[in-house]
Amino acid sequence: MTRKFSITDGKAARLDRLSNDVGVLTALAMDQRGSLRKTISNLLGRPMTDDELAAFKAVVSRALTPHASAVLLDPQYGGEALKQRASNCGVILSYEETGYDTTNKGRMLRLPPHLSVRRLVEQGADGVKVMVYYDPDDDAAINDQKHTLIERIGAECAAEDVVFFLEPYTYTDVIADEKSLDYARVRPHKVLQTMRDFSAERFRVDVLKVEVPVNMKYVEGTSVHAAGTPFAQTRTEALEAFRAGADATHLPFIYLSGGVSDALFRETISMALESGAPFSGVLCGRATWQDGIPEFVKSGADGFFNWLSTNGVERIRALNVSLEPATPWRKRLK
Numbered sequence: 001m002t003r004k005f006s007i008t009d010g011k012a013a014r015l016d017r018l019s020n021d022v023g024v025l026t027a028l029a030m031d032q033r034g035s036l037r038k039t040i041s042n043l044l045g046r047p048m049t050d051d052e053l054a055a056f057k058a059v060v061s062r063a064l065t066p067h068a069s070a071v072l073l074d075p076q077y078g079g080e081a082l083k084q085r086a087s088n089c090g091v092i093l094s095y096e097e098t099g100y101d102t103t104n105k106g107r108m109l110r111l112p113p114h115l116s117v118r119r120l121v122e123q124g125a126d127g128v129k130v131m132v133y134y135d136p137d138d139d140a141a142i143n144d145q146k147h148t149l150i151e152r153i154g155a156e157c158a159a160e161d162v163v164f165f166l167e168p169y170t171y172t173d174v175i176a177d178e179k180s181l182d183y184a185r186v187r188p189h190k191v192l193q194t195m196r197d198f199s200a201e202r203f204r205v206d207v208l209k210v211e212v213p214v215n216m217k218y219v220e221g222t223s224v225h226a227a228g229t230p231f232a233q234t235r236t237e238a239l240e241a242f243r244a245g246a247d248a249t250h251l252p253f254i255y256l257s258g259g260v261s262d263a264l265f266r267e268t269i270s271m272a273l274e275s276g277a278p279f280s281g282v283l284c285g286r287a288t289w290q291d292g293i294p295e296f297v298k299s300g301a302d303g304f305f306n307w308l309s310t311n312g313v314e315r316i317r318a319l320n321v322s323l324e325p326a327t328p329w330r331k332r333l334k
Contacts, residue, residue: 003250004334010161011206014126015329018070018090018163019281023328025207025254026320027090028068029285030060030081031129033098043297050077057081059301060289063308065089067316072129072283074098075120076112082124092127092165092283093120095153100133106142107133107171109149117156127163128153129209134168136193147203154204165283167209167256168194184218184232187211188241195248207329208253209283212268213241216260223267242275252280252329257287262315269322278327288315 007015019025033053040056041048054077061081065071070090073081082091095115101108109132120128130153132146150166157164170190175183191213198205216222218232225231233241245253255272257265265287272279289312296304 005250005332006334011163014163017126020069023330024323024326025281026323027070027283028064029072029283030057031072031074031094033074053077054080055301058084059305061085063305064312064316090126091124092129093125095128095130117160121160121162127165128157129165131167133171134194135172136197150203158204164206165209166198166205170194181218181230184215188213192244192248199249199251208251209256210253212255214238216268239275242272242277245277252332254281257284259286262287266322273325280327280329288312
């Protein structure tokens with residue numbers, strides 16, 4: 001892709017605040033809501049309260065943000081976490097409602113009626129994140145609705161001179177199980193075409209937060225691929241899929257962990273670096289803190305903090321070391 005990334009001085013200053021000293025995003029994701037509440041409620045044996053959800057986020061923020069360049073929070077339950085973050089940790093706030101519209105086909109994005117980009121900036125956001133479910137091969141009418149919404153949000157972010165992080169999460173209604181071998185075979189196309197689509201200037205996206213283009217479980221030779229079982233890509237093909245990100249977008253892009261384990265996410269990052277993919281960091285959540293959820297249920301906030309202060313800190317530090325060769329976002333500038 002011959003185009004280069006451009007950004008206003010105001011957005012650049014904000015993106016610097018969200019990055020480490022060399023311009024790589026080593027960001028912590030803590031904006032999970034519905035899925036996190038369900039997981040913890042199942043372990044508690046009762047519904048998790050709003051106060052408990054807010055307390056969980058606050059503990060993660062207090063323990064881990066000293067080691068992150070930025071933290072992604074939701075304005076609904078992340079207020080206390082925002083207050084307890086480390087002073088050198090930048091702030092990204094989620095704009096979308098949790099989940100999606102289930103009343104119509106298309107997994108449509110929903111925005112809270114009481115929020116705007118201006119209000120998120122007033123709450124301290126240097127970055128605004130929007131997650132949209134997206135199938136680049138879906139009906140044109142469905143995707144046009146999503147494109148229209150993203151155009152509006154991009155215009156809002158431009159008006160406030162705040163960094164727009166777009167997280168398109170791929171799927172297809174043709175394959176029910178997105179963790180299956182069948183979906184793993186089409187995933188590189190879905191992810192890379194989605195990156196191409198949302199790199200159009202009309203959307204005013206500043207940073208793409210994307211899935212890695214392969215499911216490591218179905219890549220031949222990875223630690224999670226069972227020898228002798230079918231695979232979706234050879235290692236060579238997987239490396240090429242990572243490299244294709246450079247051709248798919250001129251924008252800075254970062255990877256999401258997608259709920260995989262800490263060890264697997266670091267293996268994934270290692271493969272991305274081996275490929276030469278010019279990614280500019282990560283927004284990593286569950287890989288860092290999810291294994292401590294049973295400790296939160298068993299011992300409460302104090303026990304969970306102790307777990308995070310050892311296990312969680314060790315994981316985030318190891319991830320930060322693995323990200324040292326990543327591409328600083330300014331290298332994508334004109």
